[in-house]
Amino acid sequence: MNGAESLVHTLLGAGVDVCFANPGTSEMHFVAALDRVPGMRCVLGLQENVVTGMADGYWRMARKPAATLLHCGPGLANGLANLHNARRARSGIVNCVGDQATYHRPHDAPLTADTEGWARGVSVWVRTSQRAAEVGRDAAVAVQAAMTSPGQVATLILPSDTCWDEGGEVAAPLPVPAAPQADPLAIRNAARVLRERKDVLILLGGLALTQEAQALAWSVAQATGNAVMAEGSNGRMERGRGRLALERVPYPADQAIEALKPYGAIVLVNSRPPVGFFAYPGKPSRHHRLDAETCLLTRYEADPIQALRALAEEVGAKPVAFRDPGPRPDPARGAPTPEGLARTMAALMPEDAVVADESVSFGRGFFKETYAAPPHDWLQITGGAIGCGIPLATGAAIGAKGRRVVNLQADGSGMYTLQGLWTQAREKLPVTTVVLSNRKYAILLGEYRGVGANPGRTAMDMLDLGNPDLNWVKLAEGMGVEAAKTSTLEGCGDLMKQSFAKDGPFLIELEI
């Protein structure tokens, strides 16, 4: 057995049975092993940021890691931005990177690069296998690292000789450590704060965004007269009817500061104190009140259910029903507005849909209008590295087998990784992409005006995506995805309905 075969056997043995791939010459023995050893679903992406973004989306829905297969340092580099998003979403990925043979590396051939160095910034764990006999063992550790709560990026670099040499040994799966339990002192301290004050915000993040965690947090808040909110960017949130109508900390600095002003204390449940996405002249980096008491219930890797249960008991909270979000809205008509599009979504989305949201500035109002939608999962861009939406939707469709995915996609960000549409067509995935086509980097136009001026000709050359206009229908069709354009909400609604009845992908270019 060669090293590559031991790798595939070890991954499969540990339950890793999907591989998002864009291989090169140095990975041919890995590819050959995937051919010989049955059981791995291999999904090709036409650029590596599509590959890594798919692995992120897969984890967020399947809650188990996929493997990637990338080609040398530059192949890894192409996938770093979505690995950055995955790191911020705390997604587990077994990130496999083929590389030059151990004895070839010192010759500094053209493709040789600092593969380990590039991997470190996005990985909790990086290892370069040195011999075929070590590949299986290293792969088992990589899977363990990827699955360690709440999910982590583990990068395994495989010099080509470690794959083609004989002497590979399959390694048994390693035990995954349980998520840590909260410190009893932290629970008592949070309970004290919640009992003593009426201006406490319970801030939920990461693992604490499930329906179960929401219910526990809501019961605590109701029992103590306090509030609940979610962090600004979240990997996955359970939403819709039967879940908590949970607001996020707003993105714009002024709105965030305003929203957090009432709170003299914050109880952190798998979350961090809110800071600005960016700094702005004269505005604070921290968006909560500087006199606010921050009180850590659970770090991001801990089990929030156990902690929230204990907290509920401590404050004597009983289960209480969520507020009724009111009737399901009707689809909206006329010119597209954020609220209208969100209402149309809420009116039409199927039960148990997945929303992959890279709507950027247009999408900031989507939450309020979708509380009464059927139960669904909402995935956000977590690390601010644009180009996340299309790959995330693609991977989520594979991880959430059979559920409809709706990708709300800003056009400028969508252009970063449009290649992912081809994978949707090839794998016949149930993804409806709604491209919010405003032909500009709208978020940046807003930011530019914040600098204090109207953009001139040179600035507009860098902020405007018109001249020429992108034609998303042709781009989608060029990759085998059916598509249509509309400029009204009723048109968008009709196309959504049609797409939800199909098995495969569909793209709607919505002119906004």
Next chain:
Amino acid sequence: MNGAESLVHTLLGAGVDVCFANPGTSEMHFVAALDRVPGMRCVLGLQENVVTGMADGYWRMARKPAATLLHCGPGLANGLANLHNARRARSGIVNCVGDQATYHRPHDAPLTADTEGWARGVSVWVRTSQRAAEVGRDAAVAVQAAMTSPGQVATLILPSDTCWDEGGEVAAPLPVPAAPQADPLAIRNAARVLRERKDVLILLGGLALTQEAQALAWSVAQATGNAVMAEGSNGRMERGRGRLALERVPYPADQAIEALKPYGAIVLVNSRPPVGFFAYPGKPSRHHRLDAETCLLTRYEADPIQALRALAEEVGAKPVAFRDPGPRPDPARGAPTPEGLARTMAALMPEDAVVADESVSFGRGFFKETYAAPPHDWLQITGGAIGCGIPLATGAAIGAKGRRVVNLQADGSGMYTLQGLWTQAREKLPVTTVVLSNRKYAILLGEYRGVGANPGRTAMDMLDLGNPDLNWVKLAEGMGVEAAKTSTLEGCGDLMKQSFAKDGPFLIELEI
């Protein structure tokens, strides 16, 4: 004056007047400064690997650096692969990366990443400005580093507060050190080897691929009865009628070993001893004879003209005419073959064209058939990081003002950075892209068979780009570039001729 304004003034003062950009929020003061300070041509790319690849192509033709404008760590990450190619091409780039404000970075906001760490692998020089007053000085050093022979990637990281704070100071351009002269001992040693043996290869690379260097090397080879060849991957080579019919060291290991077998000594002129692009089981990493004497005339940064002149004098070489490459070929007809396409190119390309070659496996035979073409420059993918061709052609068209660029583009590699077509349309650049549409990673199918097996279903899922077929005409039209498809060489020739008569870009999808 704020820091951003001092940056723009300093760049312009040093002659850097083109900026390839994809800005974000943290770069808005830089964008505003570009608006206020006239003189910089700003060219938008819709993904950062397009931006950095354009900067590489620009340098190769203009021989002066452009600036880039990238957004934080992930924006830099997206551009690393083409910075890797630029590093291998030894192109000068002033790589500007905006980042979180100095005081905001410790808060680890979502987009915060290891910007410096990612930059190091591709840059000879990395600096993060700390205060507005330092930005001008740092920019002047960055330009100096970028222009230091033979051309280098210098990365200047600009925290947003160093751009918006007042106190910016414009810095005067710094002197660029002259290219080092060859060691007189090295010249005498090379002369001795060339006089004593008849099995010497003069291997040209980098700066030694100009017509002038070719003429000197050819005269030395003719005077001493020895041979001349070029490295396998070259940033820019002057070719066609009136230049040396220069073979490259072949890419496939067996062919390279065979081509280098006759040579008992190699004189390195701005080149390195040939090594394999990849290692293969049982094949050597070094492709020259292990008993070959390697003799360094000039390192990559040295002036090859001075060294070759001195060498010619030392061996008593007189100028000799290049061999006549024979008549200009006629365009080929029928089904596309590499030789036929190359003949068609040679027959039709305008005087002084620029060829951006990312033809990968299909293009290995292009050189032999284009010696009798009109004089032209040939740019290759230098670092093996695919996705170089479209951006390189785009930047070359800006750097080589008015000259027609022909981009010979493999389809799989083209999909990596297809967004570059949009920039060609926006800037109305004279680029003819010929997509070699074989709907597979043909190079990998060859490599897979080298592993010793025919690919099965799983392997084909990762090597085949059909299912669904890409439609390059739609993809190009979706980005505003006129396009047409053909499956014959005469069809391709007709479309080439049409495109050469246009001002703007055109894409030909050639089914091969």
